[in-house]
Amino acid sequence: MNPKTEVRNLKINEVEALVGITRKNIRFYEAEGLLAPRRNSENGYRDYGGAEVQVLLQIKLLRKLGVPLEEIRRMQSGVHTVGDGMRRHLVSLERDRDNLEQAIRLCAGLTDRQERLGDLDAGSILKEMEAMEQSGATFQNKQRQDVRIRYVAPVAITVLMLLLMGGIAGLILWLTALSAKEAPPAFMLAIIALVPLVISGGVVLALVQRIREIGKGEIDDAKNY
Numbered sequence: 598m599n600p601k602t603e604v605r606n607l608k609i610n611e612v613e614a615l616v617g618i619t620r621k622n623i624r625f626y627e628a629e630g631l632l633a634p635r636r637n638s639e640n641g642y643r644d645y646g647g648a649e650v651q652v653l654l655q656i657k658l659l660r661k662l663g664v665p666l667e668e669i670r671r672m673q674s675g676v677h678t679v680g681d682g683m684r685r686h687l688v689s690l691e692r693d694r695d696n697l698e699q700a701i702r703l704c705a706g707l708t709d710r711q712e713r714l715g716d717l718d719a720g721s722i723l724k725e726m727e728a729m730e731q732s733g734a735t736f737q738n739k740q741r742q743d744v745r746i747r748y749v750a751p752v753a754i755t756v757l758m759l760l761l762m763g764g765i766a767g768l769i770l771w772l773t774a775l776s777a778k779e780a781p782p783a784f785m786l787a788i789i790a791l792v793p794l795v796i797s798g799g800v801v802l803a804l805v806q807r808i809r810e811i812g813k814g815e816i817d818d819a820k821n822y
Contacts, residue, residue, distance in 0.1 A: 606637075607645040616653045626656055629666055631673060663690065696735045703729075755800050762797045 609620050626632045627643075632652055634643040652673075659669050664686050671677040677685070703726070710717065726736060 607650070609643065609645065612645045612650060612653065616650055616657065618653055618657055623653065626653070629670075631656055631666065631669060662686070692735075699729055699734045700736055755803075758800045759797055762794075762800075765792070766794075 607615070609623060612618075612623060613620055623632065627634070632649060634645050634649050636642070637644050656669060659672075659682075664682065668677070668682050668686060672679060672682045703722075707722075726734075730736065
């Protein structure tokens with residue numbers, strides 16, 4: 598199918614197959630304002646047509662070339678022409694190439710080192726890298742990824758605990774809706790109700806403190822290296 602041919606009322610799974618972009622990515626581009634499909638007035642669903650397919654193909658092309666979303670947005674709005682955007686992106690690619698070439702030369706030099714990691718004088722190599730950075734080089738910093746992943750566990754545990762406490766709270770509400778004869782004494786309900794509230798508050802407080810520790814401690818330490 599020629600994407601320039603006018604096509605209407607495509608479903609998102611059909612767009613996926615036609616363009617080769619996942620549903621998740623399509624929704625992401627919509628949320629970013631790069632794609633604005635029409636809404637069907639009858640059912641409220643999104644209607645994709647030839648125009649949306651063409652936009653997605655353009656986005657796919659530019660993203661495959663590594664063009665940032667903001668630059669795509671400027672080109673879509675007409676602030677930049679395709680030539681303007683690609684000239685700006687070419688400067689970025691050339692800078693990345695220079696940085697990569699310096700990293701390649703540094704890594705190539707390390708291939709001659711015969712010592713084990715425990716005997717490596719990392720400090721002297723880091724000083725060499727710092728001197729290169731002062732001259733404009735930029736090296737990949739994987740430490741940020743190492744740090745960010747540590748947020749996942751505390752957040753996941755907090756969500757699970759809050760869901761559990763929410764379930765207990767719902768059970769308590771159900772108990773209070775029972776008749777006077779069937780319901781437990783009021784003081785027992787009050788005590789039971791306080792338990793999930795106290796636990797939830799403690800979990801949230803622990804999460805906040807942990808994130809502050811990560812943010813102020815581990816990330817700051819990572820920045821120093």
